[in-house]
Amino acid sequence: MKTHQFSNVPSHIGIIPDGNRRWAEARGLPRHAGYDYGLAPALELVEACTELGVRELTFYGFTQDNTKRAAVQREAFQRACVEAVRLLAERDAAVLVVGNTHSPMFPSELLAYAGRRRRFGRGSIKVNLLVNYSWQWDLSQALMSSAARPLSLNDRHLSSLGSAAISRIDLVLRWGGRRRLSGFLPIQTVYSDFYILDDLWPDYDRAHLDDALAWYQLQDVTLGG
Amino acid sequence: MKTHQFSNVPSHIGIIPDGNRRWAEARGLPRHAGYDYGLAPALELVEACTELGVRELTFYGFTQDNTKRAAVQREAFQRACVEAVRLLAERDAAVLVVGNTHSPMFPSELLAYAGRRRRFGRGSIKVNLLVNYSWQWDLSQALMSSAARPLSLNDRHLSSLGSAAISRIDLVLRWGGRRRLSGFLPIQTVYSDFYILDDLWPDYDRAHLDDALAWYQLQDVTLGG
Numbered sequence: 450m451k452t453h454q455f456s457n458v459p460s461h462i463g464i465i466p467d468g469n470r471r472w473a474e475a476r477g478l479p480r481h482a483g484y485d486y487g488l489a490p491a492l493e494l495v496e497a498c499t500e501l502g503v504r505e506l507t508f509y510g511f512t513q514d515n516t517k518r519a520a521v522q523r524e525a526f527q528r529a530c531v532e533a534v535r536l537l538a539e540r541d542a543a544v545l546v547v548g549n550t551h552s553p554m555f556p557s558e559l560l561a562y563a564g565r566r567r568r569f570g571r572g573s574i575k576v577n578l579l580v581n582y583s584w585q586w587d588l589s590q591a592l593m594s595s596a597a598r599p600l601s602l603n604d605r606h607l608s609s610l611g612s613a614a615i616s617r618i619d620l621v622l623r624w625g626g627r628r629r630l631s632g633f634l635p636i637q638t639v640y641s642d643f644y645i646l647d648d649l650w651p652d653y654d655r656a657h658l659d660d661a662l663a664w665y666q667l668q669d670v671t672l673g674g
Numbered sequence: 675m676k677t678h679q680f681s682n683v684p685s686h687i688g689i690i691p692d693g694n695r696r697w698a699e700a701r702g703l704p705r706h707a708g709y710d711y712g713l714a715p716a717l718e719l720v721e722a723c724t725e726l727g728v729r730e731l732t733f734y735g736f737t738q739d740n741t742k743r744a745a746v747q748r749e750a751f752q753r754a755c756v757e758a759v760r761l762l763a764e765r766d767a768a769v770l771v772v773g774n775t776h777s778p779m780f781p782s783e784l785l786a787y788a789g790r791r792r793r794f795g796r797g798s799i800k801v802n803l804l805v806n807y808s809w810q811w812d813l814s815q816a817l818m819s820s821a822a823r824p825l826s827l828n829d830r831h832l833s834s835l836g837s838a839a840i841s842r843i844d845l846v847l848r849w850g851g852r853r854r855l856s857g858f859l860p861i862q863t864v865y866s867d868f869y870i871l872d873d874l875w876p877d878y879d880r881a882h883l884d885d886a887l888a889w890y891q892l893q894d895v896t897l898g899g
Contacts, residue, residue, distance in 0.1 A: 673737060
């Protein structure tokens, strides 16, 4: 483990890996081909964050809205999510998939990761992947849990609690230049700091993370106080 | 009414008028003195937005978290909110105050604005002011409304519906340099574009709004699609 220059490392970073289609288009590739090029960056980022002592990472995989796109695109990002989890399972990570499993859009290969967090290797960093997620679904799950509060939460399956197993996010990093959340975990991001990279996600570079963390050192985190 | 250069004017702009205390401090004034200097900018902004054809504006007044600050500060921002509504009522605006009215922190002068939208003058722009607001309160109200869905919503008092009367926000403008929502309307902001001004709120200038709208023209709004 390397030592590093950051005294205040965020516990939990949210990742919006946007720009895969624009990246492919700029290279004369079909738009759906971009997703494959987002896998290696994701693994690099997990490794860098593990080294830095980040305790939890949440990636915005795909949403229920996204599944309305052309089938060739939908299949490409579904495949990329399945492949991402397969690759993480060969490394050190505690993996949880969060999303609406009661839909044919949810890849069946990921069902085993949706109910409980699975630890691989030393499992030193929690990695969450949002798959067939929607903020409406998430809030309605929170609502039903609350309506069912008299029942013990222990009796309920984790996947029926929306994103309740995902903690508050300190810092959201978004690639691809857009300055918006696009429905990413509205409850966990209420106090998050946002850092936008104009680079497209397949062009991820370690310097992006270092720049974001250097900026984060200067923020006065008040949690609304 | 002036014509203007923007083809795509956001329907609803959220305003986070941050930096009042830092502004006062920089001038050797007591920190709480800054809030008074935020009133004239708010009225100028309402007027500019009315001219541009913006249909709704929501100002982040103060939150339940904010009320834990020193009493002299709390009293200053409470007074500023009361005064803001009094000044708006002398102009053209349809005013609604949203927040937890069941608390001594909610100024009694504003109770008459919390139950229903009140139209002044031509009432050509909706202006919402969050007063003693909290995102937890807001989501729990949404939750209770939903649990009570079999009852007609017409039977319920507007203030018991949290922020349900506030529409989706297209663009959030935050003064004071911080890149975060700080609990501002988590449901209405899921798809919002964020534009941050490093200037402190009392230094509001019409050029800030024009710069933000010029930037907004370049955004590809997808609403999560």
